[in-house]
Amino acid sequence: MESTYKTLAEHIVRLYQKRQNEYLPHSGNVPTIPRNNNNNTGLNKSSATNGDVRILIALAGPPGSGKSTIAEQVVQTLGAIPFAPKTVSVSIDGFHLPLATLHAMPNAAEAIARRGAPWTFDADGAVALVKDLGSSFGVRDIAVPTFDHAIKDPVAGGQIVKADVQVCILEGNYLLSDEGSWSEIADLVxxxxxxxxxxxxxxxxxxxxxxxxxIEPSMDLALARTEYNDIPNGEYVAQHSQGRYDLLIESIEEPRND
Structure with a gap:
């Protein structure tokens, strides 16, 4: 998918340049309007004077679609392009509800078995993060929770998004969902x-x-877990993200060289 990563990286460069031009008119006037028409966040004066902005991209897809790889590879590709905007990928996995919270639920057994379903995340926390990222450019760093697979729980402040980051690629299953708190995110990016x-x-x-x-000791059990939990979650993503995207990316399995 190397050509896909390159195409997406070049798309971001063009998008960023266009957004810079929108916020740095030829007259030299400092813009005071919100960053875009979809949210209430704005630019701080010093950043706007330089024509700098922060762009937020929501990258959603079913489990196993390669979201993390796509985000990471696009960031890496941008790093090799001269004068490309400073870009980071931000996973929403840090908003998994902790195991202690799941164990305390009345349906604890189901919550543990279905971990990764939309209702096993802190969706409100994810929305708050997107809002913070949209309003903090040039002002402050943002601490983002991450997920530690060794302890199988989120870690507060596992990633820091610096104030000078110009593009954030947010990746997670439900970022384009049309239900619950998740539904707010599409209009914030x-x-x-x-x-x-x-x-x-x-x-x-x-x-x-x-x-x-x-997570499972054998491939048979791993497949059974996937069928029970991940496949339904993927079907949910496809159903509830329908028509809510600007770009549709096809994930394919690349041939191995060995």
Missing amino acids: DQRWLVKVDPLLARTRVATRHLAAG
């Missing part, structure tokens, strides 16, 4: 990307990941 993947490919990827992470 500048671009919405959805990843499409063959269900059988996603199934294999997720089961392999479960096995490698030690």
